[in-house]
Amino acid sequence: MRALLTTGTPPTWTVTEIAPPAVAPDQVLVEVTTAGLNRADLLMREGAYVPSSADWNVGPDRVGFEMAGRVRAVGDRVTGIAPGQYVMAQTGGACAELVAVDHRLLLPVPDPQDLVAAAGLPSALLTEYDALTGAARFRPGDRVLITGGAGGVGHIGVQLARALGARTVIATTRSQDKAGLLRELGATRVIDTASEDIATALGPDAFDVCLDHLGGPVLAGLLGAAAPRARIVQIGRLAGTHAHLDLETLAARRIQLIGTTFRGRDTDELHALNARVREALPGLLRTHDVRPVVDSVLDLSEAERAGQLLDRPGLTGKVILRIVA
Ligand SMILES: NC(=O)c1ccc[n+]([C@@H]2O[C@H](COP(=O)([O-])OP(=O)(O)OC[C@H]3O[C@@H](n4cnc5c(N)ncnc54)[C@H](OP(=O)(O)O)[C@@H]3O)[C@@H](O)[C@H]2O)c1
Structure with a gap:
């Protein structure tokens, strides 16, 4: 073959x-x-x-x-x-x-x-469903922020957040050209990070859950927009593998920063995640047209x-x- x-x-x-x-x-x-x-x-x-x-x-x-x-x-x-x-x-x-x-x-x-x-x-669905419903313990009504929202993984996260009942879905991109698509997919607000800083644009207490695909300075800038007890899931590091974090803000708002990867996952964990996604899939596809x-x-x-x-x-x-x- x-x-x-x-x-x-x-x-x-x-x-x-x-x-x-x-x-x-x-x-x-x-x-x-x-x-x-x-x-x-x-x-x-x-x-x-x-x-x-x-x-x-x-x-x-x-x-x-x-x-x-x-x-x-x-x-x-x-x-x-x-x-x-x-x-x-x-x-x-x-x-x-x-x-x-x-x-x-x-x-x-x-x-x-x-x-x-x-x-x-499959990869984007498993990654984002696991990050949102597992690591971030998302609940309907949560406000979700997705960095790199137009990427191969992030654009599925935007749709999942909408489908699962997020109150607001904020997506970031460096390209204004992608804003229309992100809104079509379910983003209620798009931040163009080429011209806007995330924390300045949103102010404090703007999200409960963040799926971060970028890391680096983007991750550092997220803390200023997080709600008390917000959960930030660190998924990808396209903007950098190191970040200079304001730990005062992290502690004062009791923000949880959670890393995730598929590396090292064993059969049982993968089978369980696939079973959860299989169960959720008909609703996500038929009712909410996640694509x-x-x-x-x-x-x-x-x-x-x-x-x-x-x-x-x-x-x-x-x-x-x-x-x-
Ligand atoms: N942890 C896991 O289990 C897991 C699973 C799958 C993927 N990942 C990781 O998740 C990340 C995203 O994957 P993907 O397939 O969505 O990637 P992608 O399609 O290549 O890119 C995502 C988006 O990020 C933005 N971006 C790229 N470089 C950037 C930079 N230096 N600064 C700011 N924004 C930048 C771009 O959006 P704009 O041009 O719109 O700004 C791009 O469309 C990757 O690092 C990937 O390896 C992790």
């Missing part, structure tokens, strides 16, 4: 012929139609990220964290899933014609006619160019690779 691998120096993505995966009793073999690319794919190519969660069951040279496709075969211990069914999942080495995935990590696709969109959903915004779609053979698109400033939403027609 064809699979995308990181090879050479400097490292590049190369389509390579490799052996198809064997299917263990708890696994399902999926013919991958489309795979979503993520920032972590770029970091892995640079050697700056090593996945260690139980849903990465292939070598570190494989590319891709999420995919959508059709079940080809099921392992002996799998029930309730049959060949021909359409599924999506966060799983290691997703940019390949076939993947073997533990059945407890599979999610039903929102629309079998749209496997392009489906491929861009990924697709920035661009390219063929597997154009993976290097897809990586460049993923790294460009104007990126809005997801970059998707077509694997098998």
